[in-house]
Amino acid sequence: MTDVTATVEQLLAAYWLQDDPKILDERRGIECLRQFAEGKRLLVFDAVLQQAVHHLNSGLAKGDVGQWIVLVCFWGHPHAIWDFMLDALSVAENDEHLVKIATGLAEHILAHYGSMMPHFEARARTDCRFKRMLTGVWRHRMSDDVWMRLRAMQAEVPDPLSTMIPLEHGVEYMAHSLSREDRVNEDKSRCRYRRDAEGNWRKVR
Known part of the structure; x- marks a missing residue:
């Protein structure tokens, strides 16, 4: 993966696809995602990092990207799930x-x-x-x-x-x-x- 400007969905998809994603708290989540993005050569704006952490710490996800994916699947609009699947495919390695x-x-x-x-x-x-x-x-x-x-x-x-x-x-x-x-x-x-x-x-x- 080389110097891709990532959307919130692509960032969360890439984070989900790694072997053992950590559960992120609101306090350190932005820095953790920033370091992850740098390691993957994903270019992310601060607003993207903030929104990604907000997604992971809202509702029932509690910082767990795997749980957030489950919630997306069972509560999201079918076309939103489809779009996220394509975002995940775009960052799959x-x-x-x-x-x-x-x-x-x-x-x-x-x-x-x-x-x-x-x-x-x-x-x-x-x-x-x-x-x-x-x-x-x-x-x-x-x-x-x-x-x-x-x-x-x-x-x-x-x-x-x-x-x-x-x-x-x-x-x-x-x-x-x-x-x-x-x-x-x-x-x-x-x-x-x-x-x-x-x-x-x-x-x-």
Whole structure:
């Protein structure tokens, strides 16, 4: 990574992707993130550092970037999660990072907001690194249709990540652990956002 001017999201994504991110308190958090950014050759403005620390110390995250990611996934708008996933991909440095993005972000979107699949398919057609990242996604709660469309994309990658589920595992993979609702519905009814009759996401709780 070389001298990239980072946004708040890219900084937090890079911090999350490291092996063992420290829990940051408000007092020393800015300096800790500044040192981390310098080590990664990320150029960050003071306002970005302040906002990043504010995110990590607001709500239930309590300075823990891993917990903050969980909150983003379960409370964030589907498109906000999608955008953060792309920010994470832009600062990922190795296969371990790609696996973390696949299991921590992409898998969540496809399992809970499966109607986002066209975004994944469109991006995969033009972004080989994104498509390779998708080979690290497992089924979780994906509907049958979303899972098989993901499998089709994974099958086109000549050098998949080492964690990819073997392609011989088709539509019945993990099906025994899924409810009929999970297998049939792309978007899960228990999620915070749901599409209305016009196809727009609406907050439901």
